[in-house]
Amino acid sequence: MYRTHHCNALRVANIGEQVKLAGWVHSRRDHGGVIFIDLRDREGLTQVVFRPEENAEVAEAAHHLRDEDVIQVEGRVAPRVPGTENPKLATGEVELLPARLTILNRADVLPFPLEAENINEDLRLAYRYFDLRRPQLTRNLRIRHRVAKATRDYLDAQGFLEIETPILSKSTPEGARDFLVPSRLAAGKFYALPQAPQQYKQLLMVGGVEKYFQIAKCFRDEDLRADRQPEFTQIDIEASFVRPEEIYTLTEGMLAAIFKAARGMDIPTPFPRLTYREAVGTFGSDKPDRRFGMQLVDFTDDFRASGFKVFRGVIENGGVVKAIKAKGFAGITIGQVDEMTAIAKNFGAKGIAFIKIENGEWKSPIVKFFSEAEKSALQSRLAIEEGDLVFFAADKWDIACEVLGRLRLRVAEIQGLTKDCEQLDFLWVTDFPLLQFDATENKWNAVHHPFTRPHAEDLPLLEEKRYGQMRAEAYDVVLNGVEIGGGSIRIHEPDLQAKMFAVLGVSENDQQTMFGHLLRAFRLGAPPHGGIALGLDRLVMLICGEQSIRDVMAFPKNNRSQDLMSQSPSEVDPRQLRDLGIKIAEEKK
């Protein structure tokens, strides 16, 4: 037996006991005579004291210990010398006086200090197995485990079955780019890794499973972000004979169980709800961060007959005039104005208008065009005060909203409005648009996915080809401005599904080739069904207070989808390629 206790176990009550500990040399303080070692395992630290007068041989060996050596010590638990107790350690009142020291393994010079912050991430990723020893990452993995366990326990109690679906599956044209896996037995053909178990879980509903869940790995071959990895994990849920209300209640209960288990917190349920129109119109985002105000206020009616031609012209062309008030932001720097203008242009606006309120005066090149009525509308509805700054966007509704929504987030970031904010703001965003027109592809795309059910009352719009006005029975759950999950009620009728495919530009022939199994399944008695998928990585990231999902994954990949530790992806043996019937094309020069 390597150890009788872990390194966070010994207390005053253990004084006098003979114990064995094993772990890593966390730090050493060598006084020439007496030597102190903090011994670490995943549970904590225990001070080990080597004294030459007690055991000269062991003390001599201890002189040669280095950080991160793996050792085993056996000896007596003793009280610390009065006055030298360490209140920072749970084990700080006692220490171990070893009679034996066994070096289980030596550590080389370390690639980076475990204690330090701000280590280059590529270095950390290259030595991930080492980086994982940092208490913060150990804690994150532990929280992740608790989240997964709470999820399983909760869904099990609700009667859901955990069912695995294939990783080798079929490529489909919709959605993200697939990772492809070549087939050896069917040379020239490919499997695809699942972007989500979407079709399988719907087919499980056709199979009469009724309540399914899976903590599922998903794969998407797209460019990465701090909160996106090529492979990630979803809490995937589907149920039959459900309405959105039942999905909301289930999800709220699950998140409550998760936060209770992982953080010991009670979160208030049910969550507030906003429609997509309300969320975008008020916060400029379909995943609004409501922990601070700065809401979008609509002044379209106030400027409909304005003497300011820019605003009036936009409104006459069906656009809107909206504004946000950035409290106390009149001291904006030239550089910040440039940045705000760049944001506005990046999201489709021609520019940005703003008013600074300084020394009781409204400072802006456009304010001279405003009537007294217009000024008073602004004054009262924005509650403008000295030192404030007002941003305007005059454009089509969606552009005006998005521009102000982005400025709102940037201003909040600059002003540190959510820094050290402990608040957890959950909400549902409902009634998403079903379809969105893509001008570059010149076709309609599904906002959620092609299996999403249109609102029953919007079905006539399908026949009228007024696709842009159709609402979906789709919903997202948002926490602090981050989309942590989304789902929908699905189409279960073959005819409606075929119609949707047609609108999305999937030909009759392609429908049969790519989705024939689904359409056939729907002809054999498919129950009404729907579900939701939550991004486990993002959820754990928020629970852990991390800025990147890489910090809550054991072995994440970098921005270019490479594993810097194992150096994957890598070239393969030509024989492997020959077996697969694959030739690498000459690189284009």
Add this chain to the structure above:
RNA sequence: GGAGUCUUAGCUCAAUUGGUUAGAGCGCCGCCCUGUCACGGCGGAGGUUGCGGGUUCGAGCCCCGUAGACUCCGCCA
């Protein structure tokens, strides 16, 4: 595909306007040190300033190119 920021010792960073031999802390090596917990003291090693080119009497610093990292846009049903 695009934009921005960054790249100097093992790690984190500094280096005035382009100017002497590129520094500091931590780590590493050696010596000393018997109650520390960020132990302390003395000494030492460690650098092609990412790479390539250019401007200049002179480049870590300016210019061009290139590679890489991160953040964002596009993309992510």
